[in-house]
Amino acid sequence: MAYRARLKEFDDVLDQEVIDLKKLKSLSFHGIPDDQGRRALCWRLLLNYLPTDKSQWPLFLQEKRQLYKQFIDEMVVMPGSQEGNGDVTEGDHPLSINPDSQWQTFFKDNEVLLQIDKDVRRLCPDISFFQQPTEFPCQEIVNSNDVKRLHTRVQRSVLKCANVERKGLGITKIALSIKKANEDYAPMTEGKEAHWEVVERILFLYAKLNPGQGYVQGMNEIIGPIYHAFACDPDITFREHAECDSFFCFTNLMSEIRDFFIKSLDETDHGINKMMSRMLVQLKNSDLDVWLKFQQLELKPQFYSFRWITLLLSQEFPLPDVLRIWDTLFSDESRFDFLIYVCCAMIVILRNKLLNGDFPSNLKLLQNFPPMDVQIILSKAVELSKQKN
């Protein structure tokens, strides 16, 4: 059977003492089988997290997981418990201008948290996964009387500091949005933790460790599929560490696509504007008629492909399709060039409708991509990538 044969091909590559990454990429490019956590394992390799030499795995993973635990202790558990004891203010008045003031950090953290909190609650609303409790909650946090939970920290601090106002020092009055109009996300009981809370922690740690970049909306849509794939791994020894492993894979992936998220880099070689104009050039080569039509309608790539590219298409398709597309994107020998072909393929596939549509109907179509077998899109993309221009 073809499927069996494919599984075997993967296993042959993955069973080697030293994994041949090139081979793995050429296999994964056509999709990784969902079975037995192969996708999660392959992504760990494709995203340069796991070393190719398997003998290094035990020590490597142990180190990473220790390091991650340390991050949590330092940046979530400790601040949480200090605050819980009420000694954030100890010897450190809220109006202190000392830049190292714990209050400063505390305020900054909470601004970041407010934004993350809003977004993780809005993550993948069409599936219930992220609202479900995880099997592996962070024990120090979930058994803390809510004190150390990040999202309660946002709410509590807002209440506590409501009358702290300081202007002209980079800190304005803290946002007072106590409410979290999200009845669907009922808080978990003591000892339990929902997947979205885990994702919130990952993003918060990432923002703390990458202060130049912080948190930008859309990062939630990048971590979402990775965490989902890892947290659904049937192999418990891996699933147990889904949080840690997806954190590091996310960090690696972000190092490659970071520029999409930074405004000041829009115009640089790896910035989003450059990617969009490359896509447009490719469209011109692949389908001149559509390109002309877009010119004529003044339908600019920013209107639709900004989101496509920034989020690696994660908002355009249902999650299972996103996972399949990412198999291919992660297997690209020069990441993320193939993404450009995929974007073009999406347009070319709709060419008949687009050529007959006006500005609003075309934009609507592109912003709400019609459901279809993603295999068709990916095959088209391969075809476009092989065309001689």
Place this chain on the structure above:
Amino acid sequence: MAKKTYDLLFKLLLIGDSGVGKTCILFRFSDDAFTTTFISTIGIDFKIKTVELRGKKIKLQIWDTAGQERFHTITTSYYRGAMGIMLVYDITNEKSFENIVKWLRNIDEHANEDVEKMILGNKCDMSDKRTVSKERGETIAREHGIRFMETSAKANINIDKAFNDLAEAILDKTAGREPGDHVDRVLVDRKQQSNTSRSCCNN
């Protein structure tokens, strides 16, 4: 010749901090529904709704922008073509209200001078969590000579009214002009118009 399905086309824009409810407001208006589960807007979104005002069919082309700072360069590029802009804040979020001034400055810098503006204080269904009084909203609107309204996308308060009032204000402006003049201003552009009708004939 295919019949045009509308008399006028107005381009509107929704701006304001992330999370104030822009997408929900637009969804309430276009689909008459509310869901708490919207993903954050990345870049820009787009919806269309036709309304009838004074016997005229008016097609509203509404752009919904992302609130976060990172997206400002892309979103401000849409200000130019807008004929009406809705500035939204959240009555339970002080900061989003303070930022209205910043959004107004953005409009001054990037939009047409005669763009119609309106300030919306959204989430007025959450009176227990309110931190911005209605008076403060009214005051800032008066100071800038802008229309103001409190809305709720959730409870469907003032949503239709907000869009209708804004459209009406634009209509007032355009109606005062010479007929030949306003065609140019109101319709997106001629090429696009003729194109639409041509493709209709082909079908």
